[in-house]
Amino acid sequence: MIWYPYEQLKTMKDPYKVVDAKGVYLYTEDNKMIDSVSSWWSNIYGYKNERLNESIINQVNKFSHVMLGGITHEPVETLSNKLKEFLPGDLDYPFFSDSGSVAVEVALKMALQFYMNKGEEDRTMILALNHAYHGDTFKTMEVGDDEDYHFVLKAYGKSKYVVHIPTEIDALEDAFDKYGDKLNSFIVEPLLQGAGGMRMYDISFLERARELCDEYNVLLIFDEVATGFGRTGNRFVADLVLPDIICLGKALTGGYIGHAATVANKKVFDAFYDDDPTHALMHGPTFMANPLACSVAISGIEIFEEENFMEKIKRIEEIQREEMAGFTHPKIEEVRVMGGCVCIEVKDEKDIRGFQEFAYKRGVFARPFIKYIYSMVPYVISEDELRKVMRTMKEWFER
Numbered sequence: 001m002i003w004y005p006y007e008q009l010k011t012m013k014d015p016y017k018v019v020d021a022k023g024v025y026l027y028t029e030d031n032k033m034i035d036s037v038s039s040w041w042s043n044i045y046g047y048k049n050e051r052l053n054e055s056i057i058n059q060v061n062k063f064s065h066v067m068l069g070g071i072t073h074e075p076v077e078t079l080s081n082k083l084k085e086f087l088p089g090d091l092d093y094p095f096f097s098d099s100g101s102v103a104v105e106v107a108l109k110m111a112l113q114f115y116m117n118k119g120e121e122d123r124t125m126i127l128a129l130n131h132a133y134h135g136d137t138f139k140t141m142e143v144g145d146d147e148d149y150h151f152v153l154k155a156y157g158k159s160k161y162v163v164h165i166p167t168e169i170d171a172l173e174d175a176f177d178k179y180g181d182k183l184n185s186f187i188v189e190p191l192l193q194g195a196g197g198m199r200m201y202d203i204s205f206l207e208r209a210r211e212l213c214d215e216y217n218v219l220l221i222f223d224e225v226a227t228g229f230g231r232t233g234n235r236f237v238a239d240l241v242l243p244d245i246i247c248l249g250k251a252l253t254g255g256y257i258g259h260a261a262t263v264a265n266k267k268v269f270d271a272f273y274d275d276d277p278t279h280a281l282m283h284g285p286t287f288m289a290n291p292l293a294c295s296v297a298i299s300g301i302e303i304f305e306e307e308n309f310m311e312k313i314k315r316i317e318e319i320q321r322e323e324m325a326g327f328t329h330p331k332i333e334e335v336r337v338m339g340g341c342v343c344i345e346v347k348d349e350k351d352i353r354g355f356q357e358f359a360y361k362r363g364v365f366a367r368p369f370i371k372y373i374y375s376m377v378p379y380v381i382s383e384d385e386l387r388k389v390m391r392t393m394k395e396w397f398e399r
Ligand SMILES: *Cc1c(COP(=O)(O)O)cnc(C)c1O
Pocket: 098, 099, 100, 101, 102, 104, 133, 134, 135, 136, 189, 194, 195, 223, 224, 225, 226, 227, 249, 250
């Protein structure tokens, strides 16, 4: 028996069995559905994308994988150069890994060792946000604050190394005042907190965070695993406020293969780059910089730029805002729209029950959770398809 994610296997309903996929569509034996979740927010270029298929097939015909220890290859070199141009500021030093969770682990390790290398061994604390989600590995669960993951708290109690605050400037200032000289980093999902409930907040909070991080000499980490590649309506939130470390995942490889990157700026990199072997970053996932993943990521960035995906995302946001304008219902707490994300938060958890089947019957794949019905569509979606997704969400309340 297979372990399915986040499920009580004994009572879960049968998963939909996908047999084919193309563009925004997933095909089962007897249905065709728009993937309104983009395979957990990663498939932004559509399924069976010709260019991505071609790049991966070309690479398979050369070699699928070689280790990065003592070896390098063209796909990783090209991707590294591409990211250097694509990312803002001096975020020029990528460390590759196989998943978003690991990218965050690496960022947290970098931030801690950044100070260890400088002899500041007291900076062991991390500031994080309420409702944060940064992955499912142990340290990412500690900096996370999702109700679903509280079993860590049950087992260990609250970590004394992590402080959580709301996205309010007062709380931010208080936290720096209190812990500023003990913190190595402040980690956030910038502007849009995904798995914690599609919560959206204002850029002014991040601008103030940048100032305080500079003032107190704390590293600012943006976990853009979900927000990167246009999801908030910005290419990266890092285009607006520049972090010291950015984590990329999900859409980095267009939903084709799991891969991620932790990209540091020069200041961070320089604390590791010297003659002392103990200052090296001791991390090395077996499949880091997998050539197939790098090839797909390179083609993905090319598509994103050449086919002007930011324009597509702007159009998607406009249609979503138009569809959701004034939409309300007694069962609804709030409707939120940002970039390529729409969230309907209901007042009572049981008011999302049955939505997945309801959507399936209308040809839309959705995965509501806790109190949230949401969409994060592939950017290649047509206007009609997008309106269909929006209407399916609205019709659920108008039954
Ligand atoms: C999905 C996600 C992760 C974890 O990525 P995985 O590839 O699932 O390990 C980390 N941070 C954020 C913000 C995410 O949305």
